[in-house]
Amino acid sequence: MFPASLLRFVLLVGLRWARAEATVPVVVDAKTEVILLDKIYFDVLEDPTGRLTLAQVQQPALAARFGTLPGQPYTMRQPGAAYWMRFRVRNDGPRASQWFLELFDSHLARVTWYQPRGPGLPPDSVVTGAGRPYLSRFYQYRDFIFPLQLAPRSEQVYYVRLSSPTKTSLRSIVWNQQNLVIHLRNDSIWLGSFYGILGIIVLYNLCLFFFVRERTYLYYILYVLSCGLFFLSEDGLGFEYLWPRHPALNLVISDFAPVLLLFLFALYSHYFLDTGPRLPRYNPWLKRITVLSVVLILLDIVVLRSGRGYWLYVLPYAAYYAAGVLLLRQGSKPARFYLVANLVVAISVVFLIARKLGIELLSDQPITVYSMNIALVLEVFVLSYALGEKIQDIRNDALRTQQQLLKQLRKKHRVQEQLVEQLRHNQDLKDNLNAELERQVLVRTEELRHHAQTIVGQNAELSDAVALLNQQAATIEQLNHELKRDLQQTQEARVLSKAVSFEEFGTTYPDRDACLRYLAEIKWTAGFRCRKCGHEKSCEAREPFAQRCTRCGYVESATAYTPLHRCKFDIVKALYCIFVVHTQPGNYSSLALSQTLQLRRATCSTFLQKVHAAVLARQQAPGYVKNESWTNVLFEEHQPLAPAEAHATWASVEEGE
Numbered sequence: 001m002f003p004a005s006l007l008r009f010v011l012l013v014g015l016r017w018a019r020a021e022a023t024v025p026v027v028v029d030a031k032t033e034v035i036l037l038d039k040i041y042f043d044v045l046e047d048p049t050g051r052l053t054l055a056q057v058q059q060p061a062l063a064a065r066f067g068t069l070p071g072q073p074y075t076m077r078q079p080g081a082a083y084w085m086r087f088r089v090r091n092d093g094p095r096a097s098q099w100f101l102e103l104f105d106s107h108l109a110r111v112t113w114y115q116p117r118g119p120g121l122p123p124d125s126v127v128t129g130a131g132r133p134y135l136s137r138f139y140q141y142r143d144f145i146f147p148l149q150l151a152p153r154s155e156q157v158y159y160v161r162l163s164s165p166t167k168t169s170l171r172s173i174v175w176n177q178q179n180l181v182i183h184l185r186n187d188s189i190w191l192g193s194f195y196g197i198l199g200i201i202v203l204y205n206l207c208l209f210f211f212v213r214e215r216t217y218l219y220y221i222l223y224v225l226s227c228g229l230f231f232l233s234e235d236g237l238g239f240e241y242l243w244p245r246h247p248a249l250n251l252v253i254s255d256f257a258p259v260l261l262l263f264l265f266a267l268y269s270h271y272f273l274d275t276g277p278r279l280p281r282y283n284p285w286l287k288r289i290t291v292l293s294v295v296l297i298l299l300d301i302v303v304l305r306s307g308r309g310y311w312l313y314v315l316p317y318a319a320y321y322a323a324g325v326l327l328l329r330q331g332s333k334p335a336r337f338y339l340v341a342n343l344v345v346a347i348s349v350v351f352l353i354a355r356k357l358g359i360e361l362l363s364d365q366p367i368t369v370y371s372m373n374i375a376l377v378l379e380v381f382v383l384s385y386a387l388g389e390k391i392q393d394i395r396n397d398a399l400r401t402q403q404q405l406l407k408q409l410r411k412k413h414r415v416q417e418q419l420v421e422q423l424r425h426n427q428d429l430k431d432n433l434n435a436e437l438e439r440q441v442l443v444r445t446e447e448l449r450h451h452a453q454t455i456v457g458q459n460a461e462l463s464d465a466v467a468l469l470n471q472q473a474a475t476i477e478q479l480n481h482e483l484k485r486d487l488q489q490t491q492e493a494r495v496l497s498k499a500v501s502f503e504e505f506g507t508t509y510p511d512r513d514a515c516l517r518y519l520a521e522i523k524w525t526a527g528f529r530c531r532k533c534g535h536e537k538s539c540e541a542r543e544p545f546a547q548r549c550t551r552c553g554y555v556e557s558a559t560a561y562t563p564l565h566r567c568k569f570d571i572v573k574a575l576y577c578i579f580v581v582h583t584q585p586g587n588y589s590s591l592a593l594s595q596t597l598q599l600r601r602a603t604c605s606t607f608l609q610k611v612h613a614a615v616l617a618r619q620q621a622p623g624y625v626k627n628e629s630w631t632n633v634l635f636e637e638h639q640p641l642a643p644a645e646a647h648a649t650w651a652s653v654e655e656g657e
Contacts, residue, residue, distance in 0.1 A: 025088035025155060026174055028099055035174040039073040042087035044170065050082040054114055054123070054159055057084050069170075076168045079305055085160040085170060091150035099148035100180050101158070104171040106130060106143055106236035107254055112161035113138065113146045123159075130164075130236075131251055134244035141184070142236030148174065165251075165305060191237065194377070198228050201380045216271045223261075223268040227376050230257045255301045259294060262313055266290040269320040273327055273335060282323060290316045317342075341382035344375040502596055505576045513544060515571045519558040520545040522631055530554055531561075562634045563614045567607075573597045574607065581611045582630035 024040050035041075043066035045057055056062055066086055069075070076083050091097055103111065109131040114123040128136040128144065139145040150156060162170070175183060202224050209217035232238030232253075239250045266286070270276070275283045293312045300309030321342060327335035509515050528538040528547050535551040546557040559565045567574045577597070580588050588596070590605040597604065611633075618624060618633050 025090040027090050027092055028097060028150070028174070028176070029091070029093045033176055033179045037087065037172045037174065039068050042085055043067055044069050045084040045086070046078065047082040047084060048078060050080070050163060052082065052084070057159070074170045076162060076164060076170060079165050079167060080163070082161055082163045083170070085162060086157065088155055088157050089148055089150060089174070090155040091152060093152060095152050097150050098177045099150065100175045100177070101146045101148055102173050102175060103144040104173070105169040107164060107166065108144065108162055108168055109164045109251065111144050114159040115147070116156055116158070130239065130254065131247050133247055134239055142240045191235070195228065197377060197380065198224060219264070219268040219271050223264045224380065226257070226261045226264045229253070230261045233257045258313065259297055262316055263290070263294055266316050266320065269338070273323060273332070273338060275323055278327055278330065278332065279323060282326065286319050286323060289319045337382055341379040344378050348375040502576055505579065506572060509572055509575060512571050515575050516545040516558045519562065519564070519634070523558060523635055531556065563610050569599060569603060573599065577604070577607060578611050578633060579630055581608065582615055582633055
């Protein structure tokens with residue numbers, strides 16, 4: 001693309017432009033080849049409302065307002081406004097000639113061309129632009145080309161209405177037919193060469209990516225593809241060949257292709273320079289600057305529509321260029337190629353931003369207009385060479401690593417041989433040791449077998465002795481049981497006799513528990529029966545030797561319903577008192593018992609009355625047998641006499657006897 005631009009530049013340098021007032025017409029003749037429309041050749045009327053028509057702007061009041069734009073005469077500074085461009089073309093030749101007007105900026109959203117038809121006739125209008133279908137163009141070309149048909153020795157006034165949502169250039173050029181054909185042919189050749197170079201670079205790096213599996217190549221491919229998309233939107237070839245029926249998509253790609261290019265440039269630079277591990281403190285700031293710039297640019301494109309967001313493109317480029325300088329100081333070889341490759345890109349980015357913002361920074365030079373194309377070609381070659389160097393470095397590192405690994409493997413092999421020899425020696429020692437251990441185990445096993453036989457014989461003897469001892473122990477236990485039973489019977493016989501003293505009675509019933517146990521055994525010999533509900537099942541209660549009914553919970557103690565119930569003195573003495581009253585009537589008075597039992601006489605007298613009542617009640621009960629056991633006095637179910645009445649009756653009985 002850029003050789004055609006150079007050709008255009010050479011043609012323009014050879015021209016001699018006359019400097020005069022803004023009303024100077026463009027003079028063409030047979031010798032004129034190309035004329036760049038300088039600000040002296042055209043007037044501009046700014047229409048902020050965008051509602052003026054051609055008839056209105058031709059009125060004297062509005063026609064007088066045409067002039068040169070102040071400050072930036074080649075820039076439509078107000079997005080959304082309409083700009084009317086007026087210029088005159090004069091043919092000084094003796095023959096009619098065909099000329100063409102070319103508008104440089106392909107991003108003009110709406111272009112209305114008014115073609116004069118003759119005196120007294122309204123001009124024909126052609127409406128086209130980047131926001132219109134591609135087939136609406138007068139000539140099917142990436143830029144806007146309109147015909148200038150001039151009669152011999154005549155002058156014609158032309159009007160062009162332009163509008164765009166962003167700042168757009170008013171630069172234009174007038175070609176004769178022959179040079180326009182040459183220009184279009186050269187432009188096609190060099191544009192094809194330019195995109196062919198991009199395609200070759202993409203395929204080349206794609207093959208390298210599949211060969212070495214280096215992720216940097218993938219990001220570089222995406223970066224080159226985004227550059228291609230950006231240039232397709234910049235020079236209009238994308239709208240011409242790829243999406244001609246989608247003008248809305250064309251405007252969207254024109255707005256967002258630079259943003260995608262910026263993002264992929266940052267991503268590719270991050271992995272190419274390895275800023276993460278090499279610049280750990282600077283790398284987070286690089287990410288923040290990139291993200292912030294992208295967000296602000298998108299905000300300006302979608303919401304603000306100010307057209308000033310292009311300044312933000314400088315920040316990520318400058319930040320990553322500074323990172324490359326820091327890495328170059330650290331001795332990074334990729335940083336050297338990166339800085340060289342992006343130096344021209346950085347300059348071209350400045351020219352691009354200046355052109356987008358309408359700043360006249362060498363903008364009349366074609367080489368600055370197409371500086372991004374030139375920079376990209378140089379960058380592609382330099383970075384491709386840099387990536388090749390990186391592959392070579394990777395291979396060298398891999399070769400050095402393989403050599404080190406081979407040395408380590410050889411060393412490991414020698415160590416393994418030594419280990420095998422040591423293992424063989426250890427195996428011999430183990431075999432000898434195992435043989436010796438087996439021999440000793442056999443000897444020891446024989447000894448243990450002999451000792452086991454001896455122990456078996458001794459165990460048999462011990463078993464016979466234990467059986468004999470068990471038999472003798474059983475015999476002794478049986479004899480002891482018989483002796484204990486005879487002793488118990490002897491003691492009970494003595495107790496039941498009439499000549500047992502309190503000391504002898506105390507040996508049979510020594511304490512309260514013995515008395516209660518004796519009472520409980522006698523009381524519930526035939527089984528328990530609840531006196532409240534008649535239930536016959538019980539369990540032990542908290543009180544010693546008492547029983548609790550399992551149905552109603554009634555608790556009956558061993559002394560309940562006996563003369564011993566609620567006795568205020570020792571139960572052993574009380575039981576002995578009942579025994580002597582029943583077995584030796586008349587032999588013990590209350591005084592004698594108080595001396596024998598060491599109790600107060602009144603206590604003995606009171607208890608004797610209670611016992612006498614129980615004895616008399618038993619004697620009057622049916623089934624009474626003379627000289628029966630004294631224990632029948634304790635549990636007989638009868639109604640005892642009152643103590644006073646029982647005592648008097650008992651005294652008369654004793655006197656009668």
